Amino acid sequence: MDGNNVGGGKCPVMHGSQTAMGKSVMDWWPNALNLDILHQHDTKTNPMGPDFDYHEALKSLDVEALKNDLRALMNESQEWWPADWGSYVGMFARVAWHAAGSYRLADGRGGGGTGNQRFAPLNSWPDNVNTDKGRRLLWPIKKKYGNRISWADLMILSGTIAYEVAGLKTFGFAFGREDIWHPEKDVYWGAEKEWLAPSDGRYESVDDPSTMENPLAAVQMGLIYVNPEGVNGNPDPLKTAAQVRETFARMAMDDEETAALTAGGHTIGKCHGNGDAGFLSADPEMAGVEYQGIGWMNTKGRGVGRDTVVSGIEGAWTSEPTKFDMGWFDMLFGHEWELKKSPAGAWQWMPVSIDEKDMPADVEDPSIKTMPIMTDADMAMKMDPAYNAICQKFMADPKYFEDTFARAWFKLTHRDMGPKARYFGPDVPSEDLIWQDPIPAGSTSYDVAAVKAKIAAAGLSLTDMVSTAWDSARTYRGSDMRGGANGARIRLAPQKDWEANEPARLAAVLAKLEPIAAETGASVADVIVLAGNLGIEQAAKAAGFDIEVPFAPGRGDATDEMTDAPSFDSLEPLADGFRNFQKADYVVSAEEMLLDRAQLLGLTAAEMTVLLGGMRAMGTNYGGSKLGVFTDREGALTTDFFVNLTDMAYSWVPVADGTYEIRERTTGAVTFTASRVDLVFGSNSVLRAYAEVYAQDDNAEKFVKDFVAAWTKVMNADRFDIAA
CATH class of the missing domain: 1.10.520.10 (Peroxidase; domain 1)
Incomplete structure (x- = not known):
């Protein structure tokens, strides 16, 4: 009998392969480079x-x-x-x-x-x-x-x-x-394999919140900010204050904003812990189909109203929890507090004594009065001197x-x-x-051709023009739409001093571009991008193709007063595989850091591939490094990177400093050198498939057109004032 015959008792479906519990085919190779981050939000899912x-x-x-x-x-x-x-x-x-x-x-x-x-x-x-x-x-x-x-x-x-x-x-x-x-x-939300695992693994030292692993901003897996019961569930308001300060700073909030959000957030609503959390059903993603995406339903008793279980802490912070008022301050600073356990067994702070008139009503029966509560984070606002001073200012x-x-x-x-x-x-x-990150409107009325002519006469090298434009634009993050070439913040602190931007070289380039902007009425931001476009046009011409890189004028120039300089520290590139830059050795591989930057720039795997190959051919590496410059026609926008990467006439040999030598198989002569980022385009099966497209003899023109399209996408990523 046919083994796939349903009547024979064997299900024709491959069990597990279509569910969250099923293993991906790539699980067989756990160390393989995972390109999924570049395929997020594919249009086919929309x-x-x-x-x-x-x-x-x-x-x-x-x-x-x-x-x-x-x-x-x-x-x-x-x-x-x-x-x-x-x-x-x-x-x-x-x-x-x-x-x-x-x-x-x-x-x-x-x-x-x-x-x-x-x-x-x-x-x-x-x-x-x-x-x-x-x-x-x-x-x-x-x-x-x-x-x-x-x-x-x-x-x-x-x-x-x-x-x-x-x-x-x-x-x-x-x-x-x-x-x-x-x-x-x-x-990446953390490496823990269980919800609310002790936070120690996120820190070099839990006693020093600044040592929390980047880019994380919450103290434990599954929390938004901090544990309301205290550090690892152990109440200590001063230790909690230190964690609150760090987590809110990592979410772009200063002390005053943090205190205001804590007070205002807890002025309305309540915590829910009037029951046993062990009776709750699974979370929405784990619940059975009969729950229809609803989770945490109480399987014993009512489970709603006064019997709701959420955080495990039970009670409201104020006398009137549906009104935005000063009630949180009145409650916190008007009473002494002691540690107690909620009905669900969670640590919470409760008043040592309180008049019944100051107590919140039961959520279902207004004739019943209930005890108010404070979390460890609330107590931190009272006991931490800096937060206390801010609260005193608010109360006044x-x-x-x-x-x-x-x-x-x-x-x-x-x-x-x-x-x-x-x-x-x-x-x-x-x-x-x-x-x-405000940016004033830029001009669109200047003569673009005249500006390009002045740039061409300024004596800048192709690599200086392309590298500066790239460095200006690569800061863009599609995650929160910050950064990018618009605003020309590359000429302001802190960006002008970033190691990845080669400050001395950058200053020399800007010294030639800024006067052109002043003379023509164009913004410095536009001139930087135009210079990059001009460099690419020159490189394409050297490869035998006349092409004009699309340009949209109208970028503005930000000022120091418009720039929250400390918040831009997080945009500093620690690595940029497109220019073969790596600031230091990291636990995460160089090629994974390349994927992260490509994803933030909104690039597909194919766009990432064509951009990197073109940047190598033009010789735009950080510091003039020759790693990955697989060509004897440096400066021309050729497919040589891909041609030589895929040529089996060469062998690839690791050397002591973590780089690689590309040697002729017949003579052993070293022809090129490479980084991990370069070689991954030949070793990873998906990236090699893209590389092979551009290595083909009939795709030199396609390569130039694809490069220009991807380049323009990066230059315009932050242009929300123009159509995509």
Whole structure:
């Protein structure tokens, strides 16, 4: 009998291969270079199709009607998931906060700008317990407004409206966040293999929070910020204060913003721990199909209302947890506190004594009074001298606190959106904020051809022109839309002094380009990019191809006053495989760092391949290094890198300093030298397939055209003022 015959009792499906538990075929080779990070958010996963334009859809959105529907939702308790005190303001403040709060400054990843809370791992993080209920409560509104509102915008807006309903004068709101359509599985959230594993593994020393592993910004796997019970669950407000300061700094917040967010965040809502977490069902991603994507359901008793279990801590912070007021300060600084255990067994701080009139009401029965609580992070605001001083300032001036919180909330929920050019809607604040990396508008009325002629006569080398333009543009991060050539911040601190930018060479190049900008009315930013384009045109001509590199004028020049210099430290390249630069040895391989930079630049694997090969052929390596310059026609935009890489007339021999020699097999003569980054384009099967395309005899012209297209994509990555 046929072994695949269903009637014979054998299932025709390969079990495990289509599920999260199934092994990938690449699991057989765990050390192979994983290119998946370059394939994230492939258009094939987007159900909207290539013609859908979210910004166009937003133009037909009735913003006030949407906001009114959200205002109504805040006080329309649903029987299946009843609202605390009949209000969902705490629920939606948390949904928005935990969507935005995953942002980290180091690589710009995380945040609420993509709606990623809908997918694993974020939808099933322990710290996101019951945010799934918030999204289901929002579903009727999402269904109603459809394509005119993204999930990403809706979740963040719900939190802003929650604060408005609670009584806060909000600072503003911007639409414009576009949804992703599958998990960001290649974002690094930590190496732990279990949720809430002790944080020691993330630090060289837990007692020194600054030693937390980069780019991480949360103290444990599955948390947004810090453990509310204390460091590794051990209460100690001063130690927690140090962790709070570090984690919030890694999310781009200073001490005043941190104190405001802690106070304002805990002014509304409550913690939930009135039950045994052991009775909860699996998280959304692990739950059975009958749960329909809902997780953490209580399998014993009611599990809702006063019996809800989330963090394990139980209680509200203020007397009136649905109002934005000074209640958190009154409670924290008006009482002495002692450590207790919640019904779920979690550490929490409770008042030594309190009048019944100052106690919050039960979430279901207003006639019942309950004990307020503080977390270890709350106590840190009282016991840490710097945070205490800020809180005293807030208590002396409630209006200042309200404005500081409103601004910090706006920053928290918009930090990963990039420049204001991406903002949309009637509530976009007119004020320019330094964390938005403001750039003045540049001119488009100058004579581009005249500028190019002056650049050509300036005596700059091809490699200087191309390298400077690349260094200016490569800072762009598609994760939070920061960096890029627009603004010409390469001429300002800290970028002008970055090792990767070769400060002495850069200064000499700028000394020739800046006067051209002043003479012609072009911005320095435009002149830098034009110089790079001119260099590529010269290199293409040397290879036998006349081609004009597309150019879009209008970049502006930022000033020191417009630049939050410390926040740009995180954009400094520690490695740039495109120019064969590596600042030091890292645990992560050089080729993996290349993939990371390519992904942040929004490049596909094919675009990464053609750019690197062209950069090598033109001789644009850092410091003039000859690693990977597999050509005797350096400066011409040829396919020689790929031709010689794939030529079996050579052998590849490692040498003591971690580089490689390319030797003729017949004579043993060393012809070229290479880095790991160079050779991976021949060793990795996928990258070799791309390399072979460009090594073919009939693809020299295709190579030049593909290089120019990829180059232009990088130069314009931050141009949100022009069509893609």
